[in-house]
Amino acid sequence: MKAISLLSGGLDSTLATKLALEQGLEVIALNFTSPFCQCNHKANSCSIAKDVAQGLGVSLNVVNLGTEYLEIVKNPKHGYGSNMNPCVDCRILMLKKAKEFMQKNGADFIITGEVLGQRPMSQYRHMLKLIDKETQLEGLILRPLSANLLDETIPEKKGWVNRKLLLSLSGRTRKPQISLAKDRDIKNYSCPAGGCLLTDPGFSKRMKDLIKYCGSFSLRDVELLKLGRHFRLDVNSKLIVGRDESENNRLKNFIDPGDIYFDPHPVKGPVAIGRGNFKDNEILELGARIIARYCDKNGTDSVIIKYGSCPDITQNETSVFPLELEKIELYRI
Numbered sequence: 001m002k003a004i005s006l007l008s009g010g011l012d013s014t015l016a017t018k019l020a021l022e023q024g025l026e027v028i029a030l031n032f033t034s035p036f037c038q039c040n041h042k043a044n045s046c047s048i049a050k051d052v053a054q055g056l057g058v059s060l061n062v063v064n065l066g067t068e069y070l071e072i073v074k075n076p077k078h079g080y081g082s083n084m085n086p087c088v089d090c091r092i093l094m095l096k097k098a099k100e101f102m103q104k105n106g107a108d109f110i111i112t113g114e115v116l117g118q119r120p121m122s123q124y125r126h127m128l129k130l131i132d133k134e135t136q137l138e139g140l141i142l143r144p145l146s147a148n149l150l151d152e153t154i155p156e157k158k159g160w161v162n163r164k165l166l167l168s169l170s171g172r173t174r175k176p177q178i179s180l181a182k183d184r185d186i187k188n189y190s191c192p193a194g195g196c197l198l199t200d201p202g203f204s205k206r207m208k209d210l211i212k213y214c215g216s217f218s219l220r221d222v223e224l225l226k227l228g229r230h231f232r233l234d235v236n237s238k239l240i241v242g243r244d245e246s247e248n249n250r251l252k253n254f255i256d257p258g259d260i261y262f263d264p265h266p267v268k269g270p271v272a273i274g275r276g277n278f279k280d281n282e283i284l285e286l287g288a289r290i291i292a293r294y295c296d297k298n299g300t301d302s303v304i305i306k307y308g309s310c311p312d313i314t315q316n317e318t319s320v321f322p323l324e325l326e327k328i329e330l331y332r333i
Helices: 011-022 047-056 066-074 087-104 125-134 175-183 201-213 219-225 245-254 281-293
Strands: 002-006 026-033 059-064 109-111 229-234 237-241 260-264 272-275 303-308 316-320
Touching: 002 011, 002 087, 011 026, 011 047, 011 109, 011 175, 026 047, 026 087, 047 059, 059 087, 066 087, 066 201, 066 219, 087 109, 087 125, 201 219, 201 229, 219 245, 229 281, 237 281, 245 272, 260 281, 272 281, 281 303, 281 316
Parallel strands: 002 026, 002 109, 026 059
Antiparallel strands: 229 237, 237 272, 260 272, 260 303, 303 316
C-alpha cells in the first residue's frame, strides 16, 4: 500500500515515517513551507527534511502554503494559540493539501507524527477528531506514535498496517521518542516545536500590528517583519530601523514607492524605512530622532539624517538630537 507522510524534519514525523517503512509500506514524504517557518528559506523545503528523507530513502515533495496561509492567519476559524499561531486551521489546511496530493498520486492514506496531548491546541483527542472531520479524512489519517490510544483507522482495519506494531505515546515528554530514535540510529532530526514564528511573542506583536493597521498585505510585508527594529509612530506611520550592516543592506531591497529612506551622514548608523504619513514634519522628525539614537554618537550630540523617497532617496537632510530611550520604548512594536 502507498501512504503520504507529512515530514517536517522533526523527530516525531521522522519516527512516524520510519515506523511506516518498517511495515513495508511505500511512503512518499510531503513537506510544507510557510512564510513563518524558521526552518526553511523562501519556497525551499526545510534542509533537515531533505536530509531526513534521503536518510529514510523516501522521495520528498514540497508544497508552499504562501498567500493562502496568510488568509488563515488574518482570521482563523478556530482561533489562535498563546500568540498568533492558528494551529488548528494550519493543520486543516495542510491535511487538505495532503489529501489532494494523496488522490493525485494514487496513495491510500496519510501518516502524521502527531502525538496525543503533545500540543495543547491541536493534538487533544476531540481536536484530532474535529480535524479529521473538517478535512473529510476520517479513518484515513494514521498517527503511528499514538495509534493504540486512538480509534482504529481504515489502514488498521483492513490490515494494511499491523496495529500491534504501532505505539501508545502521549503527553509532552519527548524522552520515548529520543529513545526510539537512538534504537533506530536516527540522528539527523531538528525543527523543534518552536519552529513557527507565530509562536514567538515578539514576532506576534509585529504581526498583530500589521493586521491592525494594514488591511491588505503581502508575503513581502511579512518578510519585512523579520528584519530590524519596528516602531509604530501613529496610526498611519511605521518605521523600520536596521540592527546591523547585514540588515541595512537587506532593508534597501524592501523600499517601495512612497516609502521614505533614511541614512545617517556622515556618522555610522542604521538605515531605516519610513512607511506611511512621513509628509507630516512631526512624524518625520520623530523617525529621524529614533534613528539618531542608534547612531555612533554619545547620545547627546545632534545627528544629520539624510532622507528621501525613490528614486532620489537621499535628497534631503535634517539635523536632530537622539530621542530618549524611555520615549523610544513608547513606540516600539
